[in-house]
Amino acid sequence: MVLEASDKVALIIANRNYQILDLGLRTPLSDAETLAEKLQEMNFKTVVLADLTLDEMKRMIVEFTNLLSDNVYAVFYFVGHGFQINGQCFLLPINNLIDMYLPEHCLPMNWILHKFMEFNTGMHVILLDICRYEEPVNPLEFHLRAKQIFKIPQKIPVKPNTIFGFATSTGGSSYEVVGEKNGVFMKYLKHHLSKDIPVLSMLQKVFRDVQNDPLISHVQVPEFTCNLAYPRRLTDPLVTTGYTQTFNVHNLTWCNMHRLPDPVTLGVDADTDICITIWIDFCGHFTNKCYIYSNVCKKEIENEDSAELKNNKLAYRACLEFDEPLSVANPRLSEDPSEGVTLSYLVSGLQKVNGKVDCTISLFKVDENDEVMEDNIIMKKTVSLGYILITRLFENE
Template structure:
């Protein structure tokens, strides 16, 4: 079963309360961490430069998103301090005029821990890039013994990670991120790495960056392993790691099947097309499943690059595989589908290989290929892919496209999915002043919907598009340059 993941991310930098000082990095840190967590399947509750009321409300909202058996994570960047041995995370409007005022206008770490402890999540994670400095020590006449955050008990199934060891302060950092979060961002992407190992690597990086002055710290009572980033190799057992990460697949020039793969890898149509013609049903029946999977990957790779024989093979997959044993078709199609989403290291692509995406998924309507589409859907879920609808599940997606009339057609101004406008300017160089015409290209309705399906990562046959106002068949669509549909 795939664990549901929920995160509360808070970054406070613009402090306005008495005795507090503005910070450089926390909002940047929270934004960067939120982006990573979203990539790895976390649902997000986010606060930027939040007040005490906003932080408390966000904690309550986050509590409602935690799923039984799931993962719950809290990240905080900003001012934090211990008062009488209890830790408090400062809101931007925290009154730091005195200890009592601060207690009752900031978020208690104990309260955060209690929310996680009372939840039924299996894994609870708290990351604190706090106590970057202590602007309260002189004002409150505090001793150095009360600096930084205090050590706390980690309930079962919990890991609490600090930017520095208890009683010490952390560096804010000179770049766009704090020293601690900057190090975490360096190491969080390494696939199949237990969280404890991630934090050990962070500790080494922070120590090196601060010349040993800052030593990170964790309290943990985790009972099982947790990985931010999992490659397909960590959970797919159907195929070997050398096939899932096909950069590890060693070609044997003496084998015909490997010669075909080498030809498809050539990125030369005059080599790819003849290689494709050698893959007959009779020959395919003699090839091992692992090799057929890699063949499928390279057929899609060649088709994506425009090799006509490979394109024709996918578009006429039923005919081309007629005469192949069903148990041999399965790994070939598995490989084709896998190549769309996973790179040569077995990791999810930042952007899918989409040129033949809808063509490959046309095969989903045939019952004999059900196992292959279940394979890719489960693999994408296991890798925490973030999709509007998981490819392979056969779920429809409805998109409402908003346009406005122009002399040369209808300009796309919005794309609404699940009530949210996901259409935005992705390249600032194409920004225009208000009142200026928007540079755009004219495309047919069919071509626009093909591109929209690719951006939404939904097979065209499963995408329902409605236009507001309704389009006439002759209306050309104007697609603005530098704009696009965002990932989920």
């Protein structure tokens, strides 16, 4: 029997920067990048998101279901904090009151599964890189309240298309190793993920590698559950015959989440030939993070002394400011004799923006010590950068 996928899609959520307690993790972002790269090599459309609140997790899971339809292969991977109660896993958003463990602050895996089971997909591969120890004081009450809050039906449809891969067994922890790029589960998963073997066999090879690691084998034991009726593989061919319309809809939906706007170029004034260019680039495979660059350049003038041109270019900085709720890292500066000075900003939290992204540009001169002269501002202007990646999804909200 030839097994084929009508499309291949993946939702990857990496929660690292937890807000309440000092429980930040080291490797989730690297784990997400590693998985996305491997899946894209197998023709998966990946949606990769970092540091989501509970409402954002729910919203993005619902949006992801727009990529699901008949015979689609879907991967869901979550890496971050979590726990288990009465056999059900709960995922912790970054704004969870983790010391209280209230059901309204956690996302039940059964709620996610209920959303996924509304579609007749070819295969669901659900990978949970979380701890699975039980935390709540009253498990039964917690479980019942969660069902009421999230409106989880008494019976979730059962379809022979799902395999769960857990980084650890019930009651166990999922570990990171200091100095390692990836967490333990992803460290070994990445070596087998793209092998042309059934998913079940692939996970068994991962588990065997974990058990052969003397540092980990006594504290982390991965586990899986599976009801796949056929030996499906992540490498199964993508065949859209008979599914062309839904495949094209999926493509359009995915492309709308991953489009970058055109560069923005501004002149300073009529009396100078200095101009500012702002452009945006991807931050790895992430859908809610990007790099935004600002550059001050001077139009080339024939016979102009090259040293003078270089000095003119390096004498300015175009600094960018973004309104909340975006998170912006301190800019990095790079110099190029022909391009001048470029500032690069890592911008996170694009899922919080409903529509186009604005920024305020401030053009400063720099002194002889290459320091910005903040009292010598030449221009300040707010401009629209357009829709960036995921921001287009929520323009009408």
